[in-house]
Amino acid sequence: MIRLLRGADRVAVPWKNGGGVTREVAIWPPSAGVDDFDWRVSIAEVRNAGPFSQFVGIDRTLAILQGRLVLTFADHAVELTESGTPFVFPGDVPCSGAPVEGPVIDLNVMVRRGRGGAHVDRVTHTTALAAVKAMLIVASASTDIRLGTQDLTLQRFDAVLIEGPHDDPLSLSGAAFVIQIA
Secondary structure, X not given: OEEEXXXXXXXXXXXXXXXXXXXXXXXXXXXXOOOOOOEEEEEEEEOOXXXXXXXXXXXXXXXXXXXXXXXXXXXXXXXXXXXXXXXXXXXXXXXXXXXXXXXXXXXXXXEEOOOOOEEEEEEOOOXXXXXXXXXXXXXXXXXXXXXXXXXXXXXXXXXEEEEOOOOOOEEEEOXXXXXXXX
């Protein structure tokens, strides 16, 4: 099954810690909330420096869609950029984020430990993709997707969720994040 998830349809919701807003792209199971999901993908706006919400038992992957962000932990800091590799860290470890030279838009992938895992890749060219149990593609720019004979065009921040096994060839051309959920 394939579901198109338009960015324009998302509703801004305050962060768990109240320090910003997030827009949920997809969650599993569909009836879950922020306290009982198996996995959740969202796009957040970071306008000011401050602590990140902690999520006990959650592994997070953070990728930057726009801007630069310094993520600071007790013993180190990392700078995340639009062209950088998605960054994986435990959601229950205290950290804070500080935008560099303006607001940041990030892609946040969260998976509950013991219930699965996620792998996040930045794709900026034409590529064929292998079928997995669940895959979410989030466009960072206009992106064309072909699944079998079905063609879709995603605008910036649109997404497509592909669930269940399929044998159809899958390819994309453009700039997107491919999230494989096991």
